[in-house]
Amino acid sequence: MRHPFCLGIESTAHTFGAAVASGEGVICSDAKAAYVPPLGRGIHPSEAAQHHNSKAHEVILEALKKSRIRPRDLDVIAFACGPGLGPCLRVGATVARALSVYLHKPLVPVNHALAHIEIACLTTGALDPLVVLVSGGHSAITAFAARRWRICGETEDITIGNLFDMFARETGLATPGGPEIERVSESGGDFIDLPYTVKGNDVAFSGLLSASLRAYGKGAALPDLCFSLQEVAFSMMAEATERALAHTEKKELLLTGGVAANKRFQSMLESVAKDHDTRFYVVDRKYGNVQSKNAESLPTSELGL
Amino acid sequence: MFKVRMPKAYRHPSLDYRLRTSRTIREAENLHEAKKAAVPTPLVYFVDMDNATLVMEYVQGPRVKEILDKLNHQDRVKLCEGIGMHIGQLHRASLIHGDLTTSNMIRLEEDKVVLIDFGLSFHSHNEEDMGVDLHLMKRVLDSTHHFHSQEAMMAILSGYEKIVGNQSSLRVLKKVREIECRGRYSGERL
Incomplete structure (x- = not known):
C-alpha cells in the first residue's frame, strides 16, 4: 500500500x-x-x-x-x-x-508550535529532545513526557522575535528584525549594560526592549546596541535552557523556529549542550518557519568545539 | 561546602561577571533573611565576591525532586504542606525565592525541608512577584512530577494558606491564574 x-x-x-x-x-x-x-x-x-x-x-x-x-x-x-x-x-x-x-x-x-517541533524532529532525527522554540510567535522551552509536550519555561510577555521586530522597527531596520539585528551586530562589540530578566525557568523581554530603545534615544551606537541586545536576550534563553536541561536530564537539545537561524544563539546553545553532555540539533534554516528534508544534525563533538 | 558560580563560556564576559557577582551577594543576603523568617536554609560562613564563591553549611539529604514521586500519599502531602508553609514564611517576610523548583529543596531525615539556591531571590511586597514564585512551583510540578502534580500543589497551597492567611492566599492565587493565562500554552485557557 x-x-x-x-x-x-x-x-x-x-x-x-x-x-x-x-x-x-x-x-x-x-x-x-x-x-x-x-x-x-x-x-x-x-x-x-x-x-x-x-x-x-x-x-x-x-x-x-x-x-x-x-x-x-x-x-x-x-x-x-x-x-x-x-x-x-x-x-x-x-x-x-x-x-x-x-x-x-x-x-x-x-498547532503552530507543534508543527515547528515536529518538522525539526523529522528533519534532524532527534528522538526525545528538550526543545527550544524561538520565533516571532513563540519563545518556549518544552519537553515531551507522559503523552504531552510540557512547557518547562516560556516568555512571560513578548517573544524574542517580537523583541527583535519591535526594536528593528523603532530603529529603522528592516523587518523581520532578527536577521537585520544579527547583521548590524557584527560591526559592534562594545557591551552596553541592559536588563537581564530570568524568573526561574521563565524569561521576560519587555524591560530589555524599553531599555534598549531608551539607550538608542540617548545616542548609543546601533551596532553596539544590536550586539548587546542579542547577547542579553540569548543569554537569558540559554540560561533558562540550561536550567530546563538540568532539571529534565534530556540527552538531546533541539533548536527550532525562525530565530534558530541566528548563529550567535546557535553557538551559545552548542556550548550549553556541550557542558551538559547533550547532543545538539538545529533545524535547517528553510524549515525554521513552519513547513516542511535535509536538515543539519550535528553532534557537538563534530562541531570542532 | 563551596558554592562556586562558574563563568559560563557562552556569555559575554561583562554580563557574566555582573550576573555571577550580583547573584552571589543576593544569595548570601537572602539565605540569611530567610533564616530570620524561620525558613531552614544553610548557614553562610564566608562570601568571596570576586570569585563568586560562597562557603556554607553542607546539608545532607536527597533533593525533593528525587523522592517526591516515590513517597506514599500521606508523606507526600505532609512534605508538600511543609514546603508550602516555608514559601508562605518567605512571602510573609516580603522575600521572593525566584527559583522554586524541587531541585532546590533538600529533605532532611525528620521530615524537614531546607530551601537552597537563593541566587534569583529578591525583596518585594508585590503580589505579582509572589504569584510568579508559586506559578513556577506549579510549572515544575506539572512538567517533572506530572503524576502527582495536582495533589502536591494542593498540599503546598494549603500549607501556604496556613501561614499567610486565607485573604492573602486568595489574592496571590488570583495572580497565579492571571500569570498562567498570560502564557501562550496555558491548557486551561484553550
Whole structure:
C-alpha cells in the first residue's frame, strides 16, 4: 500500500506556505510567498491577510505541481490553526476547508508550535529532545513526557522575535528584525549594560526592549546596541535552557523556529549542550518557519568545539 | 561546602561577571533573611565576591525532586504542606525565592525541608512577584512530577494558606491564574 499524502497549508504570520508530504516523512514539495512590510514598519495583519488571499492559489498550485501529486490523490489536508495572527490564520483555514470540502478529504488542524517541533524532529532525527522554540510567535522551552509536550519555561510577555521586530522597527531596520539585528551586530562589540530578566525557568523581554530603545534615544551606537541586545536576550534563553536541561536530564537539545537561524544563539546553545553532555540539533534554516528534508544534525563533538 | 558560580563560556564576559557577582551577594543576603523568617536554609560562613564563591553549611539529604514521586500519599502531602508553609514564611517576610523548583529543596531525615539556591531571590511586597514564585512551583510540578502534580500543589497551597492567611492566599492565587493565562500554552485557557 502506498503512503498517504498530505497537503499542508500555513499562514500564521507573514508567509503563506503550502507543502506536500508523505506519511513516511518525505517532503515532496515546499512553496511559499512572503508579505514584506514597508521599511520601518511591522507586519500589518490585515495587509498580510490580503497578501495571502492574493497568493494562496499560486502557492498551492506550485506545491501540487512540484510534488507531482494530483489533488484527488491527496489523503489529508492539514493547516496551521494557531497560535498566530488572526486575519492571516483565517486565510489558511478557509482555503484548507474549501479544498477539504471540494476534494472530500479530511481536514486536520495542526498547532503552530507543534508543527515547528515536529518538522525539526523529522528533519534532524532527534528522538526525545528538550526543545527550544524561538520565533516571532513563540519563545518556549518544552519537553515531551507522559503523552504531552510540557512547557518547562516560556516568555512571560513578548517573544524574542517580537523583541527583535519591535526594536528593528523603532530603529529603522528592516523587518523581520532578527536577521537585520544579527547583521548590524557584527560591526559592534562594545557591551552596553541592559536588563537581564530570568524568573526561574521563565524569561521576560519587555524591560530589555524599553531599555534598549531608551539607550538608542540617548545616542548609543546601533551596532553596539544590536550586539548587546542579542547577547542579553540569548543569554537569558540559554540560561533558562540550561536550567530546563538540568532539571529534565534530556540527552538531546533541539533548536527550532525562525530565530534558530541566528548563529550567535546557535553557538551559545552548542556550548550549553556541550557542558551538559547533550547532543545538539538545529533545524535547517528553510524549515525554521513552519513547513516542511535535509536538515543539519550535528553532534557537538563534530562541531570542532 | 563551596558554592562556586562558574563563568559560563557562552556569555559575554561583562554580563557574566555582573550576573555571577550580583547573584552571589543576593544569595548570601537572602539565605540569611530567610533564616530570620524561620525558613531552614544553610548557614553562610564566608562570601568571596570576586570569585563568586560562597562557603556554607553542607546539608545532607536527597533533593525533593528525587523522592517526591516515590513517597506514599500521606508523606507526600505532609512534605508538600511543609514546603508550602516555608514559601508562605518567605512571602510573609516580603522575600521572593525566584527559583522554586524541587531541585532546590533538600529533605532532611525528620521530615524537614531546607530551601537552597537563593541566587534569583529578591525583596518585594508585590503580589505579582509572589504569584510568579508559586506559578513556577506549579510549572515544575506539572512538567517533572506530572503524576502527582495536582495533589502536591494542593498540599503546598494549603500549607501556604496556613501561614499567610486565607485573604492573602486568595489574592496571590488570583495572580497565579492571571500569570498562567498570560502564557501562550496555558491548557486551561484553550
